[in-house]
Amino acid sequence: MTPTKQQIEAKALELWMQDRLRREGAEALAINPTEFELAEEGFIIAAQHSLMRNPVNNWVTQEKPKTQVYPFAFDWVEAEKSNILISGTNSTGKSRLAAKLANILKTLGWQIICFDNSSVWKKISDLPICIEIDESENFYEVPIIEGKSVVYDISQLIPTQQKELVDFVLLDLWNNRDNDNFSWVMVILEEFELYGRTTRGNIAQNIFRIMHAGRNRQIRTLAVTTDLALIDASFIRLCGLRYHGRLNIESNSKRRFRQYYGKEWLEVANSLPLGQFIYLNKNKLQQIKVPLFEAKHKPISYTQYLQSLQPKPKPKKIGLWQRILGRLQA
Numbered sequence: 001m002t003p004t005k006q007q008i009e010a011k012a013l014e015l016w017m018q019d020r021l022r023r024e025g026a027e028a029l030a031i032n033p034t035e036f037e038l039a040e041e042g043f044i045i046a047a048q049h050s051l052m053r054n055p056v057n058n059w060v061t062q063e064k065p066k067t068q069v070y071p072f073a074f075d076w077v078e079a080e081k082s083n084i085l086i087s088g089t090n091s092t093g094k095s096r097l098a099a100k101l102a103n104i105l106k107t108l109g110w111q112i113i114c115f116d117n118s119s120v121w122k123k124i125s126d127l128p129i130c131i132e133i134d135e136s137e138n139f140y141e142v143p144i145i146e147g148k149s150v151v152y153d154i155s156q157l158i159p160t161q162q163k164e165l166v167d168f169v170l171l172d173l174w175n176n177r178d179n180d181n182f183s184w185v186m187v188i189l190e191e192f193e194l195y196g197r198t199t200r201g202n203i204a205q206n207i208f209r210i211m212h213a214g215r216n217r218q219i220r221t222l223a224v225t226t227d228l229a230l231i232d233a234s235f236i237r238l239c240g241l242r243y244h245g246r247l248n249i250e251s252n253s254k255r256r257f258r259q260y261y262g263k264e265w266l267e268v269a270n271s272l273p274l275g276q277f278i279y280l281n282k283n284k285l286q287q288i289k290v291p292l293f294e295a296k297h298k299p300i301s302y303t304q305y306l307q308s309l310q311p312k313p314k315p316k317k318i319g320l321w322q323r324i325l326g327r328l329q330a
Helices: 005-024 026-030 035-040 043-051 094-107 159-175 202-217 233-237 251-261 263-270 302-309 320-329
Strands: 083-087 111-116 129-132 150-153 185-189 219-225 239-244 276-281 284-289
Touching: 005 035, 005 043, 035 043, 083 094, 094 111, 094 185, 094 219, 111 159, 129 302, 159 185, 159 202, 202 219, 202 233, 233 239, 251 263, 263 276
Parallel strands: 083 219, 083 239, 111 150, 111 185, 129 150, 185 219
Antiparallel strands: 239 276, 276 284
């Protein structure tokens, strides 16, 4: 017998509660998911197959992926409405893609703030300034340059210090953008699993607030991660623009991807070559090829930036008789 909609929703809610209880404990059960969230995270489909006594891992997506590889695509208008997620295993071109998106947005007048814990952005991006943070520095003295695109190189910090610095800068950014007279800001977080594994904790709550309500203050987020399974589904749900590179070999990674996009797109993601991504925009999927981004200029250090602000000495004017005397002596 075909299950009713009410039976499917009740079973989906049961599966969701079991999953949250296993991953986050009893505290997570205080939040009731919407029907959209249950469907997006794959629990509706899982409930259908459970009630019909079919194995969950036999279901396939209704939308079959097209074998055609499309050119690079980026909806910058949609970037004002939603956040961006880039995922994929190591050496798939995630950071290069993020640097390319940052270049496009910077050209359109956006301010870019990138937190780089891999120390690669000072080599691959064209953002104007790179501030390297040493572990001996006081985080509350870290320079925040209003209106300037900047890379915070936090690769020398341990993870707890990285979280503390990100939390400090983002809190300052939020508190100082209470009107509409600012340009759009894109916050880029490399290794997003460090901050978004769960929604608990100060840093996760701060990022969750920006991703959820940042549009009201013209702030958006670009999250870069190696594995969808390492970040909370609440963060994924807030990213309407997504780029997925080749998957990790772990079963959890494949299971999470299949929950969102189905078995056939999973097969595509497993075999993506370097520089190709599955692109999601407005609930439509495409396989795209991203050209290698090469920066025309590299970021300067914060010291060089301060030196550029110093007034340059004016050249001394040479009088007529001094020029004549100089010619005679020559």
